[in-house]
Amino acid sequence: MLEYPIRFGGMDLFARTTIIKLNNGELIIHDPCRIDDSIKKEIDSLGVVKFIIAPGNYHHLFVTDFQEKYPNAETFLCPGLEKKRPDVKFDWILGAKPDPRWEGVLEQSLIQGTRYIWEVAFLHIPSKTLILVDLLENIGDDYRHKAGLLLQFWWKYIFRMWNNPKAAPEYQMGWGEKNIVKIGLNKILSWDAERVILAHGENIENNVNNILRTAWKRVLNA
Secondary structure (H helix, E strand, O other): OEEEEEEEOOEEEEEEEEEEEOOOOEEEEEOOOOOOHHHHHHHHOOOEEEEEEEOEOOEOOOHHHHHHHOOOOEEEEOOOHHHHOOOOOOOEEOOOOOOOOOEOOEEEEEEOOOOOOOEEEEEEOOOOEEEOOOOOEEEOOOOOOOOOHHHHHHHHHHOOOEOOOEOOHHHHOOOOOHHHHHHHHHHHHHOOOOEEEOOOEOOEOOOHHHHHHHHOHHHHOO
């Protein structure tokens, strides 16, 4: 995993790139970060980058950076990004089922029907690790990065997300067609993951499904 700084809505945040190694040694780059020669050397020591994945509508900033470094890698976009970022060349659009080349290592669920944001959630099957970008954020007193006043204000007083893992504000502002959203969320819950790697905030190491059900209760109980 690689953490990288971003600025969004005037707030300084961190996001997280996850590197997944397939059984044949090929690598998947999930949620690409800004890449320099040092990071490339670190990645290359792990294997050959075969796939670049932009898993959410707000997780696409550095896809082209990775494409420049790894021109032979295939790029997969979350649905909707092909319209939001028409400048980004891609090979495939992610769906609700895994690509045959990573089937058995990764499972996936497409979260669609929401008003402002879509994403594709992944489960790393061997380790039972759920990989999310915006479906869950976990920022609070144990946040390892210094949280600015603006971030604290919005997370504590507006969205009530400080020390309280929830979906990103863009989800909370518009869950949309809840019956459709539920299909994807229930699929994630059926995986019974044992830990969660998050793009924003501290990873979750236990009690995963209870935390998810609480975070998504507005949809699941609708």
